[in-house]
Amino acid sequence: MPDHAAVGNYRNDTLVLGFSDLDRLRRERPLVLTGGRGVFVSDERGREYIEAVSSFYCVALGYNDAELIEAATRQMRALPMYPSGAHRTVPVVLELADRLAAIAPIKNARIAFATTGSEANDSLIKFMWYGNGHTGAKARRKIISRRGSYHGGTALTTGLGGSAALQESFGIPTVDHVYVSQPAWPMAGLPGESEAGYTARLAEELRAAIIAAGPETVAAMIAEPVSVSAGMLPPPAGYFPAIKAVLDEFGIQLFADEVVTGFGRTGNMWGSETFAIQPDCITSAKGLSSAYQPISAIIMSPDFHDRMIAGSKADGWLAHAGTYHAHPVAAAVALKTIEIFEKRDIVGHVRRIMPLWQAALESLTDHPLVGSIRHCGLAGAVQLRREGHTAADTGMKMGGLGQATYEAGIERGVLTRPIGESIVMAPPLIIKPEEITELTTRLRQALDDVLHAPAA
Numbered sequence: 001m002p003d004h005a006a007v008g009n010y011r012n013d014t015l016v017l018g019f020s021d022l023d024r025l026r027r028e029r030p031l032v033l034t035g036g037r038g039v040f041v042s043d044e045r046g047r048e049y050i051e052a053v054s055s056f057y058c059v060a061l062g063y064n065d066a067e068l069i070e071a072a073t074r075q076m077r078a079l080p081m082y083p084s085g086a087h088r089t090v091p092v093v094l095e096l097a098d099r100l101a102a103i104a105p106i107k108n109a110r111i112a113f114a115t116t117g118s119e120a121n122d123s124l125i126k127f128m129w130y131g132n133g134h135t136g137a138k139a140r141r142k143i144i145s146r147r148g149s150y151h152g153g154t155a156l157t158t159g160l161g162g163s164a165a166l167q168e169s170f171g172i173p174t175v176d177h178v179y180v181s182q183p184a185w186p187m188a189g190l191p192g193e194s195e196a197g198y199t200a201r202l203a204e205e206l207r208a209a210i211i212a213a214g215p216e217t218v219a220a221m222i223a224e225p226v227s228v229s230a231g232m233l234p235p236p237a238g239y240f241p242a243i244k245a246v247l248d249e250f251g252i253q254l255f256a257d258e259v260v261t262g263f264g265r266t267g268n269m270w271g272s273e274t275f276a277i278q279p280d281c282i283t284s285a286k287g288l289s290s291a292y293q294p295i296s297a298i299i300m301s302p303d304f305h306d307r308m309i310a311g312s313k314a315d316g317w318l319a320h321a322g323t324y325h326a327h328p329v330a331a332a333v334a335l336k337t338i339e340i341f342e343k344r345d346i347v348g349h350v351r352r353i354m355p356l357w358q359a360a361l362e363s364l365t366d367h368p369l370v371g372s373i374r375h376c377g378l379a380g381a382v383q384l385r386r387e388g389h390t391a392a393d394t395g396m397k398m399g400g401l402g403q404a405t406y407e408a409g410i411e412r413g414v415l416t417r418p419i420g421e422s423i424v425m426a427p428p429l430i431i432k433p434e435e436i437t438e439l440t441t442r443l444r445q446a447l448d449d450v451l452h453a454p455a456a
């Protein structure tokens with residue numbers, strides 16, 4: 001039996017790691033994390049890091065929540081696994097569906113479960129095609145998304161968003177996709193353009209894209225309420241009402257990808273509440289179980305669900321399931337997460353600490369490498385720039401100042417997420433004031449290291 005206590009005995013390159021340089025993996029050991037406590041994680045060398053981005057924006061309740069661990073253990077003992085499907089399920093899944101529907105910002109919501117955020121978005125599109133196909137709207141297949149967004153890593157969801165770095169190398173089919181601009185106010189405004197003017201321009205762009213695609217072929221638009229995945233880009237205030245009006249004009253549905261923004265991140269339970277969005281469907285993952293267990297949800301309106309019923313009546317069943325969808329242990333953890341959000345008032349904590357978080361980020365603006373700061377709720381981004389250099393748009397590719405700051409952060413004990421020429425952060429929602437101060441100190445040290453590093 002391998003000795004798992006002894007670290008350092010494994011080859012680095014047996015494992016293929018995503019979002020990683022595979023060649024570097026052959027030469028260099030990756031960061032190997034072995035423990036966690038609150039907002040901190042520690043590595044195999046015993047070094048501790050502040051997880052400024054909750055791993056992949058997901059560990060909302062920190063790294064050692066005893067109640068979540070207990071909920072998982074209890075369900076493991078009761079019934080460790082039984083798939084939900086084929087007219088069978090387990091009590092905890094029924095209860096979770098009810099609880100999630102009760103807190104969702106869609107009235108009389110219906111819930112399906114999946115395993116990851118990607119899979120939730122993938123299934124949602126599949127369900128949409130299914131429902132449309134059975135209610136006389138088979139031609140409505142196309143999905144509108146905003147360039148640069150990330151909605152998942154499956155072959156279908158990689159096509160949503162339109163980041164060339166993620167699509168072109170893989171030959172991802174994009175035939176059913178329509179791309180429009182990512183809202184980014186004020187960064188993407190034209191010289192002299194007002195916020196209202198910018199919003200109207202994006203609404204017009206959407207209308208033109210729908211007309212060009214053929215309105216009778218367009219089914220839905222998918223959007224994050226605030227695109228954390230594209231680099232924490234805030235929409236202008238009137239954006240969602242404006243695009244919703246255009247979508248309604250053509251009978252096109254709006255799907256909110258709340259995989260990151262759901263569960264308190266923006267200062268409300270849902271980003272849809274923060275940005276006054278009325279979506280037809282919502283996808284949720286990550287914070288749903290504080291990511292202790294893989295589970296995601298597709299939250300749909302009764303109308304959307306009715307179209308699925310039509311399909312099921314015609315076919316005799318919904319021909320879709322997954323072994324691990326609504327896994328009982330994951331469902332138990334998600335149920336406990338919802339309970340904790342309520343009894344510990346996690347959203348209230350986020351609201352109380354948001355001003356401190358945002359002020360801490362703003363305090364970095366005097367640093368020579370910092371171009372600007374963006375924030376929303378308990379998330380934020382530092383836009384980097386170097387005097388005399390124009391920011392190369394590296395999209396989601398690695399390299400540049402974002403990557404350099406991320407690497408320097410590792411040395412200084414803070415883990416961030418590089419996206420192009422920025423770093424994005426979204427710490428565990430339970431972060432305390434003194435931890436925000438410590439995070440900012442470490443980040444400033446990392447920025448100093450990058451500033452003073454000899455040119456490569």
Ligand SMILES: Cc1ncc(COP(=O)(O)O)c(C=O)c1O
Nearest residue numbers: 116117118150151152229259260
């Ligand atoms: C907005 C958004 N949607 C979907 C996903 C995909 O979720 P997962 O990685 O669980 O498949 C992500 C992942 O970061 C995301 O940021």
